[in-house]
Amino acid sequence: MANKNLFGSIARKLLPKPDALNEANSPAYALAPKHALAQYVATGCFNSTFYASAEEQLSTVLALCGEVDNEFIARTAIFSREQGRMKDAPALLCAVLACRDTKLLEAVFPRVIDNAKMVRNFVQIIRSGVTGRKSLGSAPKRMVLRWLEARSEEVLFNASVGQSPSLGDVIKMVHPKPAAAGREALYAYLIGRSSHATALPDFVRDYEAFKAGQTRKLPKVPLAMLTALPLGKSDWIEIARNAPWQATRMNLNTFARHGVFGDEKVRSDAQIEIAKIVAERLRDRAAIAKARAFPYQLMVAYANADTRVPGVVKEAIQDAMEIALENVPSIAGKVYVLPDVSGSMHSPVTGNRGSATTSVRCVDVAALVAAAILRKNTDAEVIPFNERVVPVELNPRDSVMSNAAKLAALPQGGTNCSAPLAHLNERGAKGEMIVYVSDNESWLDAPRAMARGTATMVEWNRFKTRSPDARLVCIDLQPYG
Template sequence: MANTRLFQSASAQSRLPAAMAVNVEGAPAYALAPRHRLAQYAATGCLNSTYYASAEAQLATVLELCQDIDPQFIAQTAVYCRERSHMKDMPALLLAVLAAQGAAQLAPAFSRVIDNGKMLRNFVQILRSGVTGRKSLGTRPKKLVQAWLNAADEKTLLAACVGTAPSLADIVKMVHPQPRQAWRAAFFAWLVGKPHAAALPPALAAFEAWKRERNLPLPPVPFQMLTAQPLDRAAWVQIARQGGWQMLRMNLNTFARHGVFEVEGMAELVAGKLCDPQAVATARVMPYQLMSALLAASDAVPAVVRQALERALELSLVQVPQIAGRVVVCPDVSGSMSSPVSGYRGSATSSVRCIDVAALIAAAMLRSNRQATVLPFEQGVVACKLDADASVMDNAARLAAIGGGGTNCSAPLMRLNSTKALADLVIYVSDNESWIDATRAGATATMVQWQLFKQRNPEARMVCIDIAPHATTQAGERDDILNVGGFSDDVFRLIATFAAGQLQPAHWVGEIEAIALSEH
């Protein structure tokens, strides 16, 4: 008798579009459309070298894509990646592209993307570097920067004082803002080292007084402005009391070194701040950043603070959907996923790898969908026992501990087909650089296996989450397949909408195109 599986596969493949592109590994793949490609790079690229692409290559790709994409979509992508993907460098780069093009969309996008001093410095730095074709700010960008400086309150301006290349003082010297308030004029004069007739605003005045008389109360300024001076434990305790959510998350080991947690009640106070639901939501923290804080916390950080970080991690995953029906999650644990999620940045390289993010997403889906099947894969499906009752961090750690091997994206679907499994939603979390299952012609192995899977599960849908800046996918876009990039909580919202059949026909790109560029 003829091999039914062989001829069934051939029949399925003949009805599928051929994979006409190749991925970085040289294996067949489907090319993302230009708009989709820009969105993918913008939502995942941190302009640092990754396992497959250098920082220079990412920059060149984005700039090339922007040459053929209309300014409206570039602006919408910048807003999406700042407000929903919580990215920093890419949105600033896209604004710089709009500035170089003289696009009318720059102004409304600027008001949405430049929401703090760091983003302002990023924008000015990129524009002045000349990578987008000009080194001067130009009239329109200069006016936008002036308007930002003249509208920011004292707290925002003080926060913007932290950082260099360029510093806030450099920017003030570039654009020469003309403030209407006396306190703002005094602030800018102080910033650039000039005399000022008017009184300084309250926090800055308190800082100057504290520098003269160290027995005064600690001023409410960014702690980086204080640490240039010698500080005792009491001062560090006060810094922790005054610290914002992100500042606390990023400096737990520093507080431990300076004895903050040895003071009665301080560990509980910091823990309470870290797991406050409103503070977590306002901070726009990515789940992987909390994982990073947990991994980086030394033994000197008290258990109650570590537990608060875990609670904050759970809170950051509130958008993880509970899917109606049977769910399969397929995290990629191959060797290429060992790359830092935000790229290589020398001594500042994140301890969180792509595999950690994939594991985190899989564990989060299992937490919300307790009957979900998790199929980690590399060259094949890898056995890994998970506990639906365990914390997200525990299950993520078990998955991330696998690691290694080549990439075979079709392996989970092959396993599901071999066991004649039934499912309503299959979720991949990968860098999509599959090569073990490379085909000589026709469709990718992933698409062939998906077609076979659909014969048993005609209403099933597949989501491919790509957490790295790439231009191809193993599963081409169509009504039942969603390709989305990024690692913010908005990915979970898109999964829920798609699984419910409520996502617009253009899928992820359509979500970006729907953004109204009104100034906030």
């Protein structure tokens, strides 16, 4: 028989040769600098992940910025903030532009640095010196001043929660020149200087009066400003009645713990009314859009809801999930969704942050994506994998929450990204789209890598011979290039 290595199929010979090692030290394909920067910025939170430390991620992003043009950095900053809803990464890119092109920074600043948290992130990163400078400089200072001037006194006061730096620290750095006595008094208050109480806006004086016990009327301020104060049951009921959408989602158990919803078996008419108000807020379509909620946040709120949280509220969380996932597309043709349930996928999706580490794992998000696609594409096939394909039965009619929980509970193991493709090839399956949801760090199939292709690329090539118009979509959940 002729030598198979010499006379292999032309299709295999056309496969690209692996040109890198992945984070698991196995053959892989390196992303081009622009692609890699976009991937890191869209997925990275600069916390330690399963394969990479926070410091490694930071140095990689800064190195990639050195390989791309300034306009691409600016466009990536906008995309990661407006579409990816990221925080630290777009602020870092703005800090890079502050050193390289202040005109471009001025163009993107209002779209990226769009709230007080982002201002504080931007200032913190600049002052750290990681991008090459430790002071704001005249142009960035001018942009921060414009941001302050464009906000009302009430917005600035409500945004004054948070430290290192605080909004007061930022004010001290940029020295704004207030045009009115009320604004001048507010700036003095925020930086901790004595101010004329009579010149302070009414909402600040109301807050200080409540803190001092001079009144029991609850001030209209963010919940974070109230939680350290001695609040009574009636205060918590009032907070639950008027809380914004995001604060409501995050504090359902807190409300329950403080008696807002009453006992599971005995609830007063007033407590039933509050439960209905909270439920209607959670399923409010406009409020969900305004809050820019991640669907997995709803999944966690549902999974972690205390037994004292009423059923009508839990049902509203499921309704909110369905609304939040309405933009999941219906895909023409046969779709296969391949969620990775391996060991590395059980790490926190936003990295390790000590006591602030999220309980949401990569596998939870992968399961949610798979369940959402199945809900909108009822003939789709979900094929979970670790070192091999993991059998599972899902009902497209079940809620996204139920199917996601079932997938996330599957056994973990090593990572073999080629396994589900090999499974499809053994079946002779055909289709129009294959969707991976993974950290894409395959290593168990490394010995099967060919000189002209990784094991996954070889199996994908086999699938393409049967379905030449098929598309492969790889959804990365972690910042690896």
